[in-house]
Amino acid sequence: MNGRYMRAAEIRWHNRQPERLRHINQKKEKKKVSTVQIFDADLRFVNEIPMPNTLAGIQYADQLAAENPDRLYVVMDEHRQKAHQR
Structure with missing residues (x-):
């Protein structure tokens, strides 16, 4: 002023x-969103899917792992730290 x-x-x-x-x-x-990162069997990055929270990311990663078990699914929380790996 x-x-x-x-x-x-x-x-x-x-x-x-x-x-x-x-x-x-x-x-x-x-x-503040968690993500599900998808990797091939030889650990090449394939995709990253945003999720509203970590629990939804873990459930989605488990669902994807049941459909395609040869891939690696990593759930990252909102602080970009690994919360779950399947």
């Missing part, structure tokens, strides 16, 4: 504060 009165740019900045915070929080929430 410059002296007693706010300039137009400062007014816009303060008015858009809730929108900015909402955008930042949505971006953080979007990053």
Whole structure:
């Protein structure tokens, strides 16, 4: 703020504060997904599938392993650490 009165740019900045915070929080929430990584038998990367949470990723990896047991399925949690391997 410059002296007693706010300039137009400062007014816009303060008015858009809730929108900015909402955008930042949505971006953080979007990053918080676990993934199922699929590898071939010779450990070549095939695909990565995003999942809403780690438990859903583990269940999906188990389902895929029952269908195609010759591949390796690794579930990574939202912190990109290995949570399950099948």
